[in-house]
């Protein structure tokens with residue numbers, strides 16, 4: 196069965212989901228408040244770098260996928276409303292739901308018309324948010340889920356840099372539901388995807404997403420703490436030690452090894468904010484999560500630990516070249532990038548002679564962080580030639596062998612990559 200779907204928020208998750216549904220033959224309306232983003236998408240251009248998603252956009256834009264500026268009308272014609280807006284970190288670490296509420300305000304009126312629709316919260320929201328915040332928000336406007344509409348959640352597990360493949364070949368589809376009609380419609384919508392489908396309770400759907408991200412964050416902080424212990428003891432080959440750890444057959448060939456590997460802390464949009472939100476949610480329910488508390492503390496400590504390492508090698512007058520500015524290779528996303536934290540610490544300590552290079556994120560980084568002291572280089576050669584000390588912060592393939600190319604030049608490898 197073909198459906199009509201409206202997607203609110205055309206970021207990594209919303210645009211990818213919209214195009215995946217369009218590719219599967221559904222009619223999809225996309226709506227976003229960011230006029231620049233809308234203009235780019237309408238012109239067939241992605242607002243960020245994502246291999247495969249660019250071609251999917253060209254195949255579907257103005258066909259099965261239409262970007263609209265009339266959200267209410269799009270929802271009026273839709274069977275599903277997907278909320279894919281941001282859920283940033285609030286004042287006390289909690290997930291801020293303001294964009295979810297603002298999106299709901301844009302179509303709530305339409306829900307009175309008697310057509311059954313499924314509202315799907317795809318944004319990441321802490322366990323119990325759909326039942327304790329979203330449904331009460333609708334109910335306060337006289338909108339009780341039931342005959343007229345279902346309220347569900349459907350956490351997204353895609354990885355930036357692999358958005359398209361992760362969406363079109365999802366390893367699992369999880370839907371939090373509370374009524375039969377909502378479950379059946381979601382099951383039918385996702386029947387065109389060749390992925391295992393799980394319908395679970397509303398709280399379980401949200402919980403599974405946090406189970407995933409807090410576990411990844413914990414593995415990273417575990418590996419980072421182990422690397423700090425190794426540094427303190429001395430004469431420990433950290434890179435070799437972890438590579439040998441990964442040879443244990445119990446890992447079963449799974450590709451989790453990149454998470455159980457030391458570096459300079461997890462960054463990006465999801466792990467920092469979701470770990471903080473799970474901590475805050477648990478605190479609000481009366482339990483202080485001791486493990487998550489320390490996972491977060493270790494992560495917060497990592498940029499300082501790396502800056503101290505750099506300062507042991509470099510003098511304040513040295514020209515320091517920062518290799519990599521995005522939060523991970525394969526992406527131009529610079530949100531919560533560790534490079535920015537390390538640069539701030541170096542600047543505060545009087546190390547002001549800084550140059551940076553990223554294969555794709557120079558511009559995004561310069562725009563987002565506005566460090567007046569940092570100059571940006573156009574390629575690896577320039578930064579390599581001009582720096583007195585190199586600091587590898589993002590493990591881009593382009594940096595492989597840079598230590599061999601500049602023998603004798605001090606390199607602080609924050610990712611144990613070279």
Ligand SMILES: NC(=O)c1ccc[n+]([C@@H]2O[C@H](COP(=O)([O-])OP(=O)(O)OC[C@H]3O[C@@H](n4cnc5c(N)ncnc54)[C@H](O)[C@@H]3O)[C@@H](O)[C@H]2O)c1
Pocket residue numbers: 203204205206207208209226227228229232279280281282294297298299317318319320351352353354355464465
């Ligand atoms: N980025 C990821 O890798 C990833 C993976 C899984 C889940 N998530 C979750 O998915 C959600 C979205 O993440 P993202 O990375 O796509 O965010 P994003 O910041 O890239 O995109 C969010 C978009 O929502 C738009 N928006 C805000 N309010 C709106 C409204 N009322 N109506 C329409 N558009 C509105 C913004 O303009 C923006 O374009 C978050 O909750 C995030 O935690 C993200």
